[in-house]
Structure formats: C-alpha cells, structure tokens
Amino acid sequence: MIDDLRSQLKAVEEWGEVLPIRQEVDPRFELPAISKKLEADKALLFEKVKGYRMPVLVGMDNSRSRISRVLRVDDFNLTLRYLEAIRHPLPPKVVQDGPVKEVKITKDINLPEHLPVVTHYEKDGGPFITAGVVIAEDPAHNIRNLSYHRLQVMGKDEIGIFIQPRHLWELYTEKEKEGEPLEVAVAIGLDASIRLAAATSGSLIPLGFDELSIAGALRQKAVEIVRCETVQVMVPAKAEIIIEGEILPGLRKPQGPLADFTGTYGEAWEGPVLRVKAITHRKEAIYQDLLPFTPEHHLLLAVPHEPVVYQAVKTSVPGTKAVHITPSSSGKFHAIISIRKEHEGDGKNAILAGLNSSRDIKLVVVVDEDVDPFNLREVEWAVATRFQADRDLVVIPAARGNELDPSCPQPGLTAKMGIDATNLLGRSERFEKVRIPEMENIRIQDYLGP
Numbered sequence: 007m008i009d010d011l012r013s014q015l016k017a018v019e020e021w022g023e024v025l026p027i028r029q030e031v032d033p034r035f036e037l038p039a040i041s042k043k044l045e046a047d048k049a050l051l052f053e054k055v056k057g058y059r060m061p062v063l064v065g066m067d068n069s070r071s072r073i074s075r076v077l078r079v080d081d082f083n084l085t086l087r088y089l090e091a092i093r094h095p096l097p098p099k100v101v102q103d104g105p106v107k108e109v110k111i112t113k114d115i116n117l118p119e120h121l122p123v124v125t126h127y128e129k130d131g132g133p134f135i136t137a138g139v140v141i142a143e144d145p146a147h148n149i150r151n152l153s154y155h156r157l158q159v160m161g162k163d164e165i166g167i168f169i170q171p172r173h174l175w176e177l178y179t180e181k182e183k184e185g186e187p188l189e190v191a192v193a194i195g196l197d198a199s200i201r202l203a204a205a206t207s208g209s210l211i212p213l214g215f216d217e218l219s220i221a222g223a224l225r226q227k228a229v230e231i232v233r234c235e236t237v238q239v240m241v242p243a244k245a246e247i248i249i250e251g252e253i254l255p256g257l258r259k260p261q262g263p264l265a266d267f268t269g270t271y272g273e274a275w276e277g278p279v280l281r282v283k284a285i286t287h288r289k290e291a292i293y294q295d296l297l298p299f300t301p302e303h304h305l306l307l308a309v310p311h312e313p314v315v316y317q318a319v320k321t322s323v324p325g326t327k328a329v330h331i332t333p334s335s336s337g338k339f340h341a342i343i344s345i346r347k348e349h350e351g352d353g354k355n356a357i358l359a360g361l362n363s364s365r366d367i368k369l370v371v372v373v374d375e376d377v378d379p380f381n382l383r384e385v386e387w388a389v390a391t392r393f394q395a396d397r398d399l400v401v402i403p404a405a406r407g408n409e410l411d412p413s414c415p416q417p418g419l420t421a422k423m424g425i426d427a428t429n430l431l432g433r434s435e436r437f438e439k440v441r442i443p444e445m446e447n448i449r450i451q452d453y454l455g456p
C-alpha cells in the first residue's frame with residue numbers, strides 16, 4: 007500500500023526506476039544539472055549532498071506510467087480516477103501522532119542549515135523549495151487548502167512566497183485586511199496522490215474543497231493528519247518534513263526570478279514573507295525537490311488539468327476516450343484527444359470543445375481510438391497519414407490564452423490551432439491500421455532471460 011513517499015520510493019525501487027547517486031554533489035547547480043541530464047528517466051536519489059545529512063530525491067513523479075502504477079490504474083483510467091476522486095472524495099483522518107513528529111525543531115531555526123534546498127538555474131534568485139505544498143486553514147469556515155508556491159529561502163527563518171490570486175490568496179488577504187498573519191504549513195516529501203491533488207485545477211473545485219480528500223480518494227486510503235506544534239494547521243502525518251509558520255500581513259519583499267514551467271525566467275516580483283516557527287521531520291528524512299521545467303513539473307501541471315478538458319470534450323463528443331496534455335508543451339498548451347468517431351464532424355467538434363475548455367490549451371490534435379494518444383510516435387503517424395491541412399486544420403486568431411506563453415504578441419492573447427487527424431469515416435476500413443494477431447498477449451519478459 008503506497009501511502010507516503012517512503013512506501014512509494016520502495017515500490018519504485020522494486021520497479022528498478024530509482025537511480026542512486028552516491029558521489030557527493032553540491033545542491034547549488036551541480037545537483038540540478040545531473041537531474042536535468044536524466045530528467046525523463048528514473049527518479050534520482052542523491053545520497054550525499056554537500057553540507058547536509060539529508061538525501062535529496064528528484065523526479066519521483068517524472069513518468070506518467072509510473073504515476074498510473076502508483077495509483078494502480080492504467081494511463082487511460084488516470085483521468086477517470088481523478089474525476090471519480092472529485093465526485094467521491096475521501097476525507098483525511100485525524101491521528102494524535104505520526105512519523106513527521108520524530109524530530110522537532112522549535113528553537114534556533116536555521117533553514118539553510120537544516121534543509122538541503124536546491125539552487126536550480128543560473129539566474130534564479132537563490133535557493134527555492136520547489137516541491138513544498140502549502141497547507142492553510144480557515145477554521146471559522148471549516149476550510150483547508152493545499153497549493154504549490156515558489157518558496158525562496160531568504161534567511162534563517164524567512165521564506166519568500168509567490169501567491170497568484172487563487173485560493174491561498176483569498177485566505178491570506180482575508181487575514182491581511184484584519185492586520186493578522188495567515189498560519190500555514192509547508193509539507194515536503196509526499197506521495198503522488200497528495201502532490202497531484204495539491205495541483206488540482208481551481209476550475210474543478212471551489213475554495214473549501216479539501217484537496218487532501220481528493221488525495222485520499224486517488225490513492226483509496228484516507229490521508230492521516232496530525233496537528234502542528236506552533237500553528238493551527240493539520241498536516242499529513244507521514245510527510246517527510248513540515249515547515250510551520252505564518253505569512254505576515256502588510257509586508258512585501260523583492261523575490262525571484264525563478265525558472266518557470268515554460269523554461270524561461272520570468273520577472274522578479276515583490277511577494278509576501280513566510281516567517282518560520284518550527285520544523286518537524288521524520289528520522290532520516292528525505293528532502294524532495296522538483297526541478298522546474300522538467301517532465302515531473304509538467305506532469306504535475308498536466309495530469310490534474312486533463313479532467314477539465316476531458317469533461318468539456320466528452321459533453322460535446324460522447325465518443326471521447328482520453329485526453330493527453332503533453333509534457334513537452336510545458337504541461338499546459340497541447341492536448342491530444344482520442345475519440346471514437348461516430349459522425350463526420352466529430353473531430354472538428356472535439357477541436358472546438360478542447361480549445362474552449364481552458365485558456366491554456368492552444369493546440370488540439372484529435373485522433374481515432376486505434377491511435378494511442380499517450381504515444382507521440384503514433385500521434386505523429388496519424389497526423390502524417392490521416393490529416394490534410396486544407397481540410398483538417400482549424401486556426402482561431404487572437405483568443406484569450408495563458409499570460410506566461412512567451413510566443414504571444416501581447417500577454418494573454420493567443421492564436422489557437424486544431425488538427426483533425428481522424429480518418430474519414432467511409433474510408434476507415436480501406437485505411438485500417440495494420441496489426442499482428444495475439445500481439446497484445448505477448449509478455450516480452452517471457453522471451454528474454456536465460
């Protein structure tokens with residue numbers, strides 16, 4: 007049963023997908039350089055990090071197939087499991103104690119000394135905690151929220167935080183108006199279910215919908231939560247590390263830049279400050295890092311977004327089978343949509359619905375159900391053999407798009423494109439895709455080995 011980072015690490019090690027790095031590495035540039043070279047491959051466990059006792063784990067969720075296996079579904083059912091988790095969430099379970107309480111630091115907080123926080127890219131403003139999930143509560147309204155934020159370590163007990171106007175911003179500004187800080191916790195070292203749930207799109211769930219209850223349903227086991235030492239926030243009892251603190255009212259400091267999901271630096275910004283009050287962690291804690299602009303980053307953006315696109319397209323084209331937002335499109339911009347075509351025109355309707363389902367989607371490629379939308383070689387084959395540009399290309403000029411897309415003529419204004427790579431219905435038999443009988447029943451491992 008995978009219900010924390012350690013049990014996931016053990017499973018992934020058994021699958022042969024963890025590469026231990028025994029050589030000592032510097033958390034400034036050297037560690038991320040190695041991670042970047044191996045970004046689409048295995049998870050990397052850096053056992054010796056210069057100046058620290060804690061090992062650093064990078065890329066644990068850098069493969070779609072691995073995320074699916076961790077959640078015990080196949081790639082096609084990942085979106086359905088997600089939608090199911092939102093329909094039938096499983097609330098967290100309160101426990102009195104947990105492994106994350108094994109070590110408690112409440113005095114002489116010194117973040118740069120305790121945690122091997124990584125400095126990733128050349129022009130980044132400093133070391134950033136990139137795999138931390140911020141947990142906040144509004145007890146008066148029985149609200150808990152999980153979200154990701156850029157967390158820049160700025161001093162011994164000071165973290166800069168970048169908050170876009172979404173759920174955490176609402177909770178923070180509500181408190182700030184009263185001149186009060188917002189108590190929060192940052193959880194580091196989590197299994198895939200919590201990491202994905204924390205990235206759930208705001209268009210799927212309103213503020214007040216507890217992301218931890220999505221995580222519970224995703225993994226089909228309630229997340230155990232335990233009270234913090236110094237703030238009124240409940241946190242996953244089996245997290246590796248918890249940072250407790252408060253986001254101060256009325257204070258902004260210069261922060262950043264930080265490499266964005268688009269692979270550009272973006273601007274420096276003025277952001278609020280999180281004052282750290284305590285750190286608790288497991289014995290032999292593992293520090294988890296996310297290298298921005300890698301498949302891991304892009305999968306955490308894409309997988310929770312696919313249900314949004316899927317729902318919209320399914321409403322319009324009932325034969326919709328799957329949606330794949332590709333990691334290489336920065337995990338946001340390109341969607342491959344697989345449909346069972348029932349009427350001529352279904353492909354075009356899927357394009358319209360897909361492009362309109364989200365501001366971020368700027369390219370939709372529609373393929374028939376005999377093409378695996380998660381295999382980009384098959385998708386390109388469909389474009390090469392089923393698509394004619396004069397007949398099957400749709401271009402919408404100057405629609406609203408993502409503000410961070412560097413190709414836009416002005417921020418937030420984008421052209422959108424659809425490629426209908428489905429077969430013409432009457433011709434699908436003549437152009438049937440070749441197959442070898444019984445191939446799906448062949449287990450390749452039976453033919454290898456001695």
Ligand SMILES: Cc1cc2nc3c(=O)[nH]c(=O)nc-3n(C[C@H](O)[C@H](O)[C@H](O)COP(=O)(O)O)c2cc1C
Nearest residue numbers: 153154155156168169170172173174205206208306
């Ligand atoms: C790795 C990663 C990093 C992110 N960084 C930020 C960030 O720095 N600031 C921000 O406001 N959103 C960031 N996001 C997006 C939000 O955390 C994410 O959309 C989340 O679902 C928002 O939750 P909320 O709807 O509860 O506010 C990031 C997402 C991921 C997956």
Ligand SMILES: [Mn+2]
Nearest residue numbers: 151152173213
């Ligand atoms: Mn939320």
